[in-house]
Amino acid sequence: MSVRLRKRIHPALEQWFFSRFESFSEIQSLALPHTLSGENTMILAPTGSGKTLAAFLSALSALGKLAEKGKLVNAAHVIYISPLRSLSRDIERNLRGPLDALNASLPDAKRVRMDIRTGDTSLEARQKMSRLKPHLLLTTPESLSSLLSQTQWREGFAPLCVIVDEIHSFFESKRGSLLSITLERLAARGKSSLQRIGLSATASPIEAVGRLLAGNEPYAVAEASVRKAHRLDIAAIPDDTILPAGGFNPYRVAHVVASEVEKAKCSLIFTSTRSAAERLGLALNVLLPDLEGQIEVHHASLDREKRLWVEDQLSQGALRAVVCSSSLELGVDFSGVDQVLLIGAPRGVSRALQRLGRAGHRIDGVAAGALVPLSLPDLLQCIAIRAAVKAGRLDQLRPPKAPLDVLAQAVLGLAVEREHTIDEAYELIVRAGSYLDLRRDDFDCVLDYLAGGGKVLAGNGEYGKISIENGSFKVASRKVARTYYQNIGTISDDYSVRVVTRNQHRLGDVEESFLTALQPGEAFVIGGKSVVVKRFHANVAVVESAKGERVLTPRWMGGKMSLTARLAEEELALRRSLRASFESGGRKSCIQMLCAEYHVASETAERASAYVEQQYQAAPVPVDSPVLVERISERRSLLYIFHSLAGRGVNRSMIWTLSHRLGDEFGSIAGNFDDHSFLLSFGAKRAPDPERLRAAFSPLRFEEDLESALEKTELLGSKFRPICETGQLLPRRNATIPGAQRRAASWSGKLLFETFRRYEPEHPLLREAVREVLEDDLDAPKARRQAALIHSAPWELYQLERPSPFAIPLFAAFNRETLIAQDPDKALDEIVASLYGQWTPA
């Protein structure tokens, strides 16, 4: 089999390959028969198993054969798409070898060209590329989307094969939705059918990811059977270190991380936020002065040159430790990394696996990793996630369904590319994996919006983005086309300010809101350096080195992901076991159970069991049934805390729906939620009794009520702006305009939302905001099931003076949300009246 397979590869490549490797790896043997036959293929294998070559050996062979026949044209024939610019760079480096070998066998005039095109590509390189197109194009989905619309690239594609790397990383976000349309646009440019190859380490469920790649077309699956062995420990916390009751501050455990770093040659350390990465980087540098210069920080808000440098150093094994956020989650080998540390349990099993996979990329290597718990609740989560990782129980990913904002952007992209008939455009879109079920009237609605429609507008659709005539549409003007290019993509940034030194050396970006809140002389850390602001104007802050110890960490906005369903199940199982053990045999029993069933080290088991014992001094360990409810009186309010291990999306749904249902009766209600619990806060004089509360959890019409409740919240308003940006209704925030002007220059997201809601409730972007929130963020169906559980299960109601240990994390979180259940004007009257200590009747 292997011999016949070999012969199907271009001879120059075959020679190159077998001068380096003895034989094909397992995944290459499985995948090559499909890829060499031109079939759509999903290739699933751990990183470092050779799956990249499994795709490229066939793609390069195809290019070689075309070249020999003189059939290469000045266009891209093979397109490689990756989620990260850095990945494209790494792949380019790795392909130099085989490509040079191939080109050596071809005459000069027929050589295969390769080039990268991403947001990082210089203007000069772009101009050159538009004249001399690469046959093998390495790019990102956003750049590809842009190229497909450009005049200079109208004849720039003769695609026969597209390779999508790390395809699972696109899957759960709108980036994947945009990618699926972009793939169809690419396919439409070719004369023959386009071969699609998807690469992934952790795709689950496979069918859904396959659909993203190939739409309704068939595809083969090549899946490696060899699982990478993972050694995953929970780092030992020394006896004298206290784990806090909640929170995510890495300072408390920095010394634990430091000792792990000392034990290994090169550690890749993942934190959950950019701030945490900076904080931990700073702490490690203080704790390990001997390793000065060998510990670096890496995250998306750092200057690109710095990031590239760190990645280079990592590849060469020249660093002892790199502390990063999710920025280094995807990518090629850092073969020198022999240890991955996860600071705090990640939000999902697949994410944990992806991160662990970054260590020891040799095909037979064992990936070594450790979880470092940040708090007592986090300790339990670490135990749970470790069990899931070892058993290979993955998360089931859920993609957004036919999002209308992305659709609007894509349709505009089509309009910029050339004139299309409406039917032709619709048929293309519904071939895309994310839009297979798109309704025609939704498509028409989006077209109408782009054409400037809307019933309130007088004059026929002036100032639209596209013009529609006789069943066809095209872009309204070059100005609109220019604005389109500036606003491609699905990711929204807050206003960010560039941080530079006196010598114009760029350090990175921080958010404007952080800088304006700084007091004069206050220092902050970025890229591991402590700096203080000297001058700050428009979008540039000039800083110099700071002396002294007090240093703040910038806060960058990032989405908060919900605990995955899988992880919630795992934690629930752990809690049930802990509860059963403690109630039968106390702390000792817990320790025994943890060691025997969860295989944790005894000191970890002891700490976890002590935490359980602490909990029992107030209330039992919460499980799903009975439902633990804590009632706490606080100055002028009364709090109900519900333990609900269902993820933040579901718990948020709870507080919204409940406040909507309790309505006017109880005045205004504040709420808060996290992955494990939610709370409702009432004015003490007006709080409901438990039975009234229980009735409010009825699953009947839960989803309808949730949708009504949503209308009153700030959630839709705050979601609306990014959706409007993606849908090309508003420009993306531009930090170069000075503050005061900028505010007046653009609609306030919330006001825009409210105005649409009043005057144009059927607007597609408004409906998308509702869909995104209900389906993607809140998981409405799951919320209903959770409500049914709480409604019917027995409650353990505890009247407490203080929240129990398990409730402290939520209780201590400062961001209580407004839940205005009643008419906003009335609510306002009440607020104002209450300032004088009197209540006005409802």
Added chain:
Amino acid sequence: MDTSLILGPGRLGDCSGALYLERTRTLMIADAHLGYGWAQRRRGQMGPVTDGGIRKRLEEVMDRFRPEEVVFLGDTVHAPKPMTAEREFIEEVLNWMITRARVSIVQGNHDRAFGRDFGHLAVSVLPQWRDGGLLGLHGDRLRIEVPDADHYLLGHLHPAVSLQDDAGVNRRVPAFLVSERATVLPAFSPFAAGFDITRLGLPGEVKKLLGRHDIVVATGRRIVRLPARPSRSDR
């Protein structure tokens, strides 16, 4: 609780955010930003084009006071070079007001070109408004010059305040800032969300002019003077 409140001698604040001056029977309205929706369309922002209810608000406040004079204290329109529908809307509103009172426009930063675009209407276009020691300015040029006056009436800042009640609920509400030397009016436009001045602070030149001041909240249905707060250091 009332729909209007005495803010100073001869100065009455209204729950809509307008200010009534008794001596001259003048109704003062700041930051109306007429034509907002259309203007944003012209900028390529495809938001809804609607008046947001401002026409109704103006009618109501005119009915309440029946003034002799109406003064728009700056940013009367949102942008220059209106499109047809926008122009028609603005002219309709202003012409309606002109039949009921004398209308004066004090220019602000958004409507510097008001004279050119709407000069044909029967309104006076002024750089400032005076009644003896009482001076009405938009307020965007205080850093450049501060003319002499006993009391200043200003717009431009869109002041607002966040209020919280027993359950912990927050709402941002437009507010007057009132002191002996000056009164800052909230934005009249329904499209101005307002800036929480207790959190964001005030520009230096306004702080200097205003001095220690009261916050008077105008919710659209009520107007209330807030109890005094301890002062915060500005950021």
